[in-house]
Amino acid sequence: MEDTGKFLFTFKGYNFTYSGIDVDFLENLDDFEIRDDDVFIVTYPKSGTIWGQQLLCLMYFEEHRKRLANVETIDQVPFLEYNVTGRHFDTRPSPRLFCSHIPYYLAPRGLKNRKAKIIYVYRNPKDVMCSFFHFSNMMRILKPSTNMEEFMELFLEGKVYGSLWFDHIRGWYEHKSHFNIQFIMYEDMIKDLRSSILKVCKFLGKELNKEDMDAVVSQAMFENMKSDPRANYESVLNRQPEIRRTDGHFLRKGTIGDWKNHMTVAQNERFDKIFQREMKDLPLKFIWDINEE
Template identity: 70%
Template sequence: MEDPESILFKFKGYYFYKLRLNIDFLENLEDFEIREDDVFIITYPKSGTIWFQQILSLIYFEEHRKRTANLNTVDQVPFLEYYSKKIDFAERPSPRLFSTHLPYYLFPSGAKNKKPKIIYVYRNPKDVVCSYYYFFKNVILKITGSFEEFFEQFLEGKVVGSLWFDHIKGWYEQKSHFNIQFMMYEEIKKDLRGSILKVCKFLGKELSDEDIDSVVAQAMFENMKSDPRANYDIIMQSDGVPKKGHFLRKGTIGDWKNHMTVEQNERFDKIFQREMKDFPLKFIWDMNDE
């Protein structure tokens, strides 16, 4: 497998992806000026980021919802730390929408006073590690290493996003300092319409039933996968790295069962129970779980 250090950049104990990272911006991120009406999607990688970029774009932009303009979601809900186009975020009109993988301690400090709306989307970590493996295998590096090797890297936190357990626990433990709504990937998958209504309520956005229907239809995974505005394939092409897969792969619940051995699953469960003891957020591991 590729040496993780070849693509990782470590900053204040957290691993970033070297490509597209603006180091100067990162070093001054603490002082990034937050607005009260800013909206942030926060995720650990492979937890529904692109999906929520599409959902927010559909909620906020009528021209996106009605397909009257060809606007990419990555431009409408740009990554705070990875946005590669030369653009001044300070010039963007309000409300500004952002996505980020930042841990709570690297997030701009102004968020604690201005209280922008933050949506933290989390996904069961077994599916995260499987999705992540295929993302690196087919999209980023075309790695030749095995799932077993990547599984170890994930558990050691030697991936973009560092340790999954630290990321979600950190944000949850600091939730009283932020205006934050936690959303479970699996619940969104099971009840997309109900989840979108919940998001709209949190954001203070009132849409007609017709508009909600449009958001739901266009936010369905298979529809997104074929939508060039939302599927990120254009971003892959611009990196100049040969790819053999798509940015969006399956988006399913329980795919980990097709990849983890019994031993890996038992080991993961043991670590999860130790690290997440008494953690109050619910997790769904299988499509049939309630």
């Protein structure tokens, strides 16, 4: 384990925050017992984690879908590596639902038997970076940046929570044959949420009737999710006010192309060159603008 300052520490080449991390748990993560019907949402930070948590809650829990229970998504779909709500994984009924930011090489060995399912949600990295910039300035557990230029340097060097975006997505994609994994694009969820949900349902083997599907789609719409206290992490901020540096929301805009409001022409050109170099062999589709097909 390498200490990288008061905000981050590096474990096996990957940057974690100090908040909520149990080093002993990380050191034994490879042996974490996976059940065949476990479901994981895996993301790089600021790429749709909460959205994925909300989708799984709506699909799997009728009481969540029908608003019969006031249980938060982070309790229903807890982080694997961050002990935010208390770890009782062994006693959770199946199917267990998890979310995680871990890179492919830290995944528990049992995930590689290709039975448990992983949904990897990815987002165009310019919008990830801009969302991350605001988030880092909002949260005391992360290093703030004075401006986008300063944060962009950290982001492109992987000196942020979650390490290098390019490594994270390439690692999971290039090793996808080792896992039972489905890639979902954040921008597709914005442009056609119902089709994205149908794709996830098919992968998970979940059949929802029309009424339930309509309820899932409606409640999973970004603006509805942002106003749902079960899903928007406001309770986490209220329970732990010391982690908030400034006022703000975990869920900010949920749009496509906000990077245009933050990046200069020179920054964008530099980013494009690096993106082309790092991603030229990866056949994943990316959408950079709300009007793009």
